[in-house]
Amino acid sequence: MNHLPESILSAAQAQPEGSLLSARAFLHLASRAAVNQALTRLTRKGKLMRVARGIYVAPVFSRFGARPPSTDAVIKAIESTSGEVIVANGAAEANALGLTSQVPIREVFLTSGRSRELQLGNRSVELKHGHRWQLVHGKRPAGMAIRALHSLGPEQAETALEILQTKLPPVEWAAMRAARAVLPGWMARAVTEAGESLTNAVETAAAQTPASCH
DSSP, X not given: OTTHHHHHHHHHHTSOTTOOBOGGGGTTTSOHHHHHHHHHHHHHTTSSEEEETTEEEOOEEETTEEEOOOHHHHHHHHHHHHOOOXXXXXXXXXXXXXXXXXOOSSEEEEESSOOEEEEETTEEEEEEEOOHHHHTTXXXXXXXXXXXXXXXXXXXHHXXXXXXXXXXXXXXXXXXXXXXXGSOHHHHHHHHHHHHHHHHHHHXXXXXXXXXXX
C-alpha cells in the first residue's frame, strides 16, 4: 500500500504525453478510496495534474520546469480512449484556412461526446457537443471549410467560398458540396450557388478559348 503513489506515478510517466489517468486503471492495486487519495496527493505535490473530475495527466518536465501536456496531445488521448470525434471550432478553422487573420483567444473544440471543460495548467479548454453537420468530414479540409463558413456567417459566405475554391483540392470541394443535405439552409444555398458560379466560369472560359489549329 505504501508503494501505491509510486506505482501510479511510474505508470503515468511511462505513457505518451497527454495520456489520461483515472482511478479505475489502478483498482487492481488498492481500494478506490486509497487510489483516489494517492491521486490527490500526487496532484498536490505537482507530480500529476487534474484536468477534469476524476481525470489526471502527467506534466511534462524539461530543463525549464514542468508544463501541462499540449492541448493536441490531450485531445488525441480523449479521442483514442472515448472514440469521440473532436474537431476545432469554426473560428479556429477560418484562421487556419486563411479566411481571417483573427486568432481565437479561447481554445474551444466541438465533440460528438458530452460538453465539458478541461484545465491544463492555466489554460482552459472547452469541449462543446457539436451538431452532426459540424462534425461531418471530421478533420478533413472539407470539414474545416464547413465549420469556417458557419463561423463567418451569411454576410461573408460568398467571399469565403471564392477563396475556398482556390484553396481546397477538387476532392475536398466536392466533399463539401456533397454534404449540403445536412447543412443549415443558408449554408447549403451558398455552397450550391458557389458551385454553379464555378461551373459557369469554367464553361465560359472554355467557350472563349480558340480551338487549336492542326
